[in-house]
Amino acid sequence: MPPPPYKVACSNCNLRELCLPSGLSEADARKLDELVATRRKVKRGAALFNNGAPFMALYAIRTGFFKTCILTEDGRNQVTGFQMAGEIIGLDGIVGDRHTCDAIALEDAEVCVMPFDRIEALSREVPALQSHVHKILSREIVREHGVMLLLGSMRAEERLATFLLNLVQRLHARGFSQSELVLRMTREEIGSYLGLKLETVSRTFSRFVEEGLVQVKQRHVRILNTAGLRSIVNASACR
Template sequence: MNPLTIKVACSNCNLRELCMPVGLNEQQLQRIDDIVAIRRKVKRGGTLFRNGEAFTSLYAIRTGFFKTCVATEDGRDQVTGFQMAGEIIGLDGIVNDHHTCDAVALEDAEVCVMPFDRIEDLSREVTALQHHVHKIMSREIVREHGVMLLLGSMRAEERLAAFLLNLVQRLHARGFSQSELVLRMTREEIGSYLGLKLETVSRTFSKFVEEGIVEVKQRHVRILDTDALKRIVNSQQTCH
């Protein structure tokens, strides 16, 4: 066995509520435990899967933070998303049986490997699991749609405000603070994701600091005025 893999049990995992369906009985949980048998560690900067690689599994992030990215025609990396503990990564591979992006760890991470063919088999019997997988896919579609709206019509302040609100809301669902976060990604990666130049991201952060909306110390961000961020995002909807 690969030294980076460890036996795992969903039944006693503290993130179970986030990535597994609620309300399964002992026997159903045991069957899922049998499927999700392996954990994999990925070092910071390491790749969980690459664009073009055969799709075999979904991955539940247990600890750490990832970015997904694709290489553009001119060779740059375009960040397509950020994923954190309790979220499922790898859904991009379902359509054509191969991955369409790279998944890179932004810090040391650990994932649970969920072989997709076995999940499909079991979800035919356990409808709660099938429903859950559909829910995860749907959430991903909604998220991507949100990003497209963000990139399509928003000014820099609106994009960054929406990004910070989304991040803190996802972290809060995992029991973290509603107002403080550590950015695992660089300003450059944020810019790539939001379709903004690095200088624009830095300038917008500075503007938020000057206006007393956030406090920034390197990668530590403290949101001082959540309502102000919401107003920035919503101002765009009232203008159209």
């Protein structure tokens, strides 16, 4: 049995600026405190939701990492994204009232449950919330376009460099190092997301180490030459 969920106030959360609108009046901030129904803990390897499950809520990740994935027609488990603290997960369910992917915790995690009917009701009272939801949806579209570009036209080293730079940038926005990170996902999961075989991911990491771009110790990665990684990514735009 999962542990019972518990109530929390958004106004006391140090991640509120990442997942909720900023610059709200005190009255609107109190209204948004009513938005989050509960917090829910998700154990590593457990599903927050599954493909086909009824869509009821969006989830703001408070701690931990998730991957979203779908089962392809040929039986492969295709990773479609990685989500971290301060990001919203569950947007896939809006269009058809059912989730279209699995969301699996890559480590012990905690999410804030935001019932979607409550989001819609409060959006009519707090225009900033509606605008914020639109920005989240737009960001997801931009991310999808980025993945299409990644898989459609980039070589292996460009895909991995882009992935590492994006990941460390997102982590830095949450107060972490600009150059060091711990990969919560496996090499195989990275390969699934980037459209690369496991051995290609491992070989590309080794090449980056040999060229002095990164240091790698198991899942700990230290970026030694950010400009060098960026030059690999920018090379694709110049071809």
